[in-house]
Amino acid sequence: MPQIRPVSDLRNNFAEISKIVHESQEPVFLTKNGYGDMVVMSIKxxxxxxxxxxxxxxxxxxxxxxxxxxxxxxxxxxxxxxxxxxxxxxxx
Structure with a gap:
């Protein structure tokens, strides 16, 4: 199941998001004002x-x-x- 988080979590919970993308090897989708804004993924x-x-x-x-x-x-x-x-x- 895809991880969808508000973009503010990137600033407030960076370590948690980093852990998610590295452990799950899946991207995290970030939203801004309820709309898709960007995707965070590991370099791998x-x-x-x-x-x-x-x-x-x-x-x-x-x-x-x-x-x-x-x-x-x-x-x-x-x-x-x-x-x-x-x-x-x-x-x-």
């Missing part, structure tokens, strides 16, 4: 969303390429390429 949640969005965009790109090209790759070509990219990726 945000990074996961960004990563999922990047994967989605890459899949859409792949679908477009598959629709517009006759070039196809074997399973081993795809996975060898992925392994090479993972090995060459800079560490965080």
């Amino acid at each position: 949640q945000y990074e996961n969303i960004q990563q999922n969005q990047e994967i989605f965009m890459k899949l859409k790109e792949s679908e477009h390429e598959a629709d517009t090209s006759n070039e196809r790759y074997s399973h081993s070509e795809v996975f060898n390429n992925l392994r090479m990219q993972i090995r060459n990726r800079p560490n965080k």
